[in-house]
Structures are given as C-alpha cells and as structure tokens.
Amino acid sequence: GEDVEQSLFLSVREGDSSVINCTYTDSSSTYLYWYKQEPGAGLQLLTYIFSNMDMKQDQRLTVLLNKKDKHLSLRIADTQTGDSAIYFCAVPDVPYGGATNKLIFGTGTLLAVQP
C-alpha cells in the first residue's frame, strides 16, 4: 500500500521561506494534498495539486511535484508566526479501477516560526 513520509520538524525565522518535503510510494494518485492542523483543531485544506502538474502557486503557497522521484514539496513564502502549525501531506490510496476517499497521511511536519 501507499506510504507517505515527511520530516518531523522545521524551524524558520519570520519573513523567511519555509519548505516542507514529502515522499510517497504510489504514483497512481490523481490529486495530492497539503493540510494544516493548528493546536486542538481539525485539518484545514491548504492546497492540492493535480498529478499531471509540476507546480501550483496559490498566493504565498507553492507546491512542487516531481512524479519521477515521487516527491512533493510545499513552499510558504514570507512565513509568519501564524503559520506555526503541523503540516500534513496526504495521498489518496486508490484501488485499482475504483474510487475512494481514503487518504494516507504523512507523519506531519511541525513548523515553528521564530519572531
């Protein structure tokens, strides 16, 4: 089955760029997702990228997808203290010929933004 890996922790200074990385094992997914979780809260959909795209930009967020290496990254420009949270990469676990909403999540990357 699908396996998704992320680094556990990233610390940056306010105003710097943050890059959170994710690797996955199954290349049949159509969409790949980034979710954000603040303390005590549920998951907030940040952005997603379609599997036939290499890059997607959405305001301060840039998603890069390298399908050959099965590598996904999320870049946050001008990182703010309010961006401090856990960021999850999520990949659908697509059954052959079927539809599913089953997501496989990475371990999450804790982003700490220092003022």
Added chain:
Amino acid sequence: KAGVTQTPRYLIKTRGQQVTLSCSPISGHRSVSWYQQTPGQGLQFLFEYFSETQRNKGNFPGRFSGRQFSNSRSEMNVSTLELGDSALYLCASTLSGGETQYFGPGTRLLVL
C-alpha cells in the same frame, strides 16, 4: 455554506463503555470518511461511506463500526472502549469519490 460538523466535541468515557460519534457532512456531499489521530500512530483511516454503504475500511478491530443515513449524516461507534482508543476522531466529507475532502473539527475522546 456550513462546513463539516462533529458532535460531541469532547467526550470522556471509561474502559469497557461504548461511544457514538456523529458527523454531518457539507450540504450536498454524499461521502463521509472517518480517521483516528493519535500521537503514536498519526492519522489513520477508519472507514468510508457513500450512499449509506461502506465503501472502504481500514485496519481496525470489529469494535469500530459505522453507518451512514439517507441524509448522508454518519455515525461511528466504538464498543468495549480501551485506553488506546483515546484519540481525536476526524470526519471528512466529499461529493462522491476522488475529490477534495473537507474535515470537521474532530471529537476528542478520552478513555479512563
């Protein structure tokens, strides 16, 4: 448009009891998925319902069950609670299959 709602938000139970959690999806969404989040195991898929039918199931014991009603609302039940069932239970909804999922705020369950 209202988001995914989950009730209750917090719950304290003792070992051996059973619990029912509820999830109301975004209006018009017909698929509901459930996830368990713990510090040790991270986010794990429990099950998925579409049009009142379970479409997919994760690797959890039979004590974990769910159902979906005709209005797409879903419930999950955990019987004979164990300490290890303490977790944040998250519900997500989507239109049907393969689209973006939107998560609720979760129900935090503490088993004593």
